[in-house]
Amino acid sequence: MPSSQAATRRGRPGYDQQTVLNIAVDVFNRHGYEATSMGVLAENLGISKSAIYHHVPSKGDLLRLALDHALGGLEAVLTHADATDGKADQRLEYVLRGTIAVLTERLPFVTLLLRLRGNTEVEREALERRRAFDHQVAALVEAARSEGSVRKDIDPRTTTRLLFGTINSLVEWYKPGGPLTPEKLADDVIAMVFEGLHHHA
Amino acid sequence: MPSSQAATRRGRPGYDQQTVLNIAVDVFNRHGYEATSMGVLAENLGISKSAIYHHVPSKGDLLRLALDHALGGLEAVLTHADATDGKADQRLEYVLRGTIAVLTERLPFVTLLLRLRGNTEVEREALERRRAFDHQVAALVEAARSEGSVRKDIDPRTTTRLLFGTINSLVEWYKPGGPLTPEKLADDVIAMVFEGLHHHA
Numbered sequence: 001m002p003s004s005q006a007a008t009r010r011g012r013p014g015y016d017q018q019t020v021l022n023i024a025v026d027v028f029n030r031h032g033y034e035a036t037s038m039g040v041l042a043e044n045l046g047i048s049k050s051a052i053y054h055h056v057p058s059k060g061d062l063l064r065l066a067l068d069h070a071l072g073g074l075e076a077v078l079t080h081a082d083a084t085d086g087k088a089d090q091r092l093e094y095v096l097r098g099t100i101a102v103l104t105e106r107l108p109f110v111t112l113l114l115r116l117r118g119n120t121e122v123e124r125e126a127l128e129r130r131r132a133f134d135h136q137v138a139a140l141v142e143a144a145r146s147e148g149s150v151r152k153d154i155d156p157r158t159t160t161r162l163l164f165g166t167i168n169s170l171v172e173w174y175k176p177g178g179p180l181t182p183e184k185l186a187d188d189v190i191a192m193v194f195e196g197l198h199h200h201a
Numbered sequence: 202m203p204s205s206q207a208a209t210r211r212g213r214p215g216y217d218q219q220t221v222l223n224i225a226v227d228v229f230n231r232h233g234y235e236a237t238s239m240g241v242l243a244e245n246l247g248i249s250k251s252a253i254y255h256h257v258p259s260k261g262d263l264l265r266l267a268l269d270h271a272l273g274g275l276e277a278v279l280t281h282a283d284a285t286d287g288k289a290d291q292r293l294e295y296v297l298r299g300t301i302a303v304l305t306e307r308l309p310f311v312t313l314l315l316r317l318r319g320n321t322e323v324e325r326e327a328l329e330r331r332r333a334f335d336h337q338v339a340a341l342v343e344a345a346r347s348e349g350s351v352r353k354d355i356d357p358r359t360t361t362r363l364l365f366g367t368i369n370s371l372v373e374w375y376k377p378g379g380p381l382t383p384e385k386l387a388d389d390v391i392a393m394v395f396e397g398l399h400h401h402a
Contacts, residue, residue, distance in 0.1 A: 089399070151400045154389045158381060162393055165370030166363060173362050180359060188355045192363050196397030198290070199352045 015055075020045065021069070024062045025108045033063060033112070034119065060122050067116075067126040070109040073102035074133050088143035089150060093194065095137060097186045099167055104174060104182035111171045134164065166193060216256075221246065222270070225263040226309045234264060234313070235320065261323050268317075268327040271310040274303035275334050289344035290351060294395070296338060298387045300368055305375060305383035312372045335365065367394060 027036050027044045038059060042052040056062065077083060077098030083091050103110045113130060116123045138160040144150040150159065166189060174185065228237055228245045239260060243253040257263065278284060278299030284292050304311045314331060317324045339361040345351040351360065367390060375386065 149400055150398050151392070151396075154392060154398070155381070158386070158389050159393075159398060161374050162367060162390065163398075165373065166367045169366030169370045172366065180356070185359070188359050189363065191352070191355060192360070192394060192397070194397045194399045195352075196393070196395045197351050197355070197360060197364075198395045199350060 015045070017065075020056050021062060021065055022108070024056070025066045025112055028063070028066070029108055029111055029115070032115075033059075033123075034117075060120065063112075063120075064122045064126075066109055067113055067122070070102070070106055070113040071126060071129045071133070073106050073109075074099060075129070077102060078133065078136050083140075087149065088140055088147050089194075092137075092140045092144050092150075093190060095140060096163065096167065096190060096193075099137075100170065100186040100189060101182055103167065103170055104176055104185065107171060107174065107176055114168055114171060134160070137163070163193060216246070218266075221257055222263060222266055223309070225257070226267045226313055229264070229267070230309055230312055230316070233316075234260075234324075235318075261321065264313075264321075265323045265327075267310055268314055268323070271303070271307055271314040272327060272330045272334070274307050274310075275300060276330070278303060279334065279337050284341075288350065289341055289348050290395075293338075293341045293345050293351075294391060296341060297364065297368065297391060297394075300338075301371065301387040301390060302383055304368065304371055305377055305386065308372060308375065308377055315369055315372060335361070338364070364394060 023044055024041060027041055031040060036059065038052050039049045041056065041059070041062075042049045045052070045056065047055050057065075077095055080094070080098065082094040083098070085091070113126060116127055116130075118124050118127045138156065141150065141160045141163070142156050145152055145156050145159070154162075170185070170189075174180070176182075224245055225242060228242055232241060237260065239253050240250045242257065242260070242263075243250045246253070246257065248256050258266075278296055281295070281299065283295040284299070286292070314327060317328055317331075319325050319328045339357065342351065342361045342364070343357050346353055346357050346360070355363075371386070371390075375381070377383075
């Protein structure tokens with residue numbers, strides 16, 4: 001990805017690329033990507049409006065890097081051996097736990113990804129990658145259902161949407177660094193969606 | 202609520218108030234409430250920009266009416282006898298089913314409510330009512346946990362957030378009028394969150 005390579009070499013002295021990206025993603029999430037001007041980005045980076053083009057890549061490049069950080073993390077979950085080998089329901093559990101881990105570690109990046117509207121080419125490419133990820137998880141749900149480990153009275157498309165709905169909504173309330181660790185959060189989500197909230201004595 | 206009363210008496214000849222409201226909510230959801238001008242509303246209602254103030258109440262009044270339609274539906278669920286009498290886990294199930302019913306029946310209105318940022322007084326009042334609703338559901342979760350019908354290894358605040366996350370995310374994908382009826386959707390959500398997806402032979 002030549003534009004990402006170029007972007008990595010740039011950045012203000014004193015700011016590394018990841019810091020620029022963290023600040024940009026925070027601004028995108030607060031104001032919306034469309035509504036964020038290079039001027040607003042410059043202000044948040046503490047550099048002048050006229051200097052920003054020397055210090056940061058284009059808005060589109062920042063978005064591309066940010067979305068790649070989210071999507072790259074999610075895609076890596078699917079290629080891990082625990083996602084590809086073994087019983088489908090264990091692979092599904094591994095993928096859901098991995099998705100929650102990426103979501104909590106890269107929270108602002110995943111938040112940005114989930115709020116995309118698809119108005120630009122960069123956004124459309126990211127949505128395409130997100131759809132491909134979703135399809136692979138849907139295939140795992142299907143496989144777990146076929147092997148008999150996941151209940152059959154719910155349509156697998158509904159099951160997949162409920163799972164993503166539950167997990168994606170974590171970005172709305174999860175606060176990293178608080179008393180609820182990412183690991184306990186993953187345990188709780190897995191307990192609810194696979195075993196249910198009812199206590200059976 | 203005097204402003205709502207005033208609004209009810211207004212409206213373009215040929216449009217009843219509910220139609221104006223339906224169109225306005227659709228426009229708010231597509232463009233965002235902040236970004237929607239009276240001019241854009243006029244265009245979508247098929248009336249001239251100069252005539253809109255004679256035909257529709259203010260943008261704020263439309264928002265207030267729309268949010269009241271969503272919140273009124275949700276609040277009515279909590280005052281039903283099935284929500285107030287009986288075992289806590291059955292009351293909780295009734296409230297979750299009722300929430301899903303309101304969400305699917307009044308989908309664009311609940312969508313608008315869930316996307317609020319709280320930038321105006323009308324929005325802040327609505328968020329206050331939403332928080333009161335959430336607190337009552339949280340109290341039901343606590344009660345179900347105390348009576349031993351809901352698992353205790355998950356913090357009740359986490360349980361409540363996971364339940365709302367799962368249900369609120371339905372607005373992102375549920376399509377009314379499709380093969381998945383609101384009743385079956387409610388059955389599916391209740392099955393997943395209370396009994397879990399795992400199939401136990």
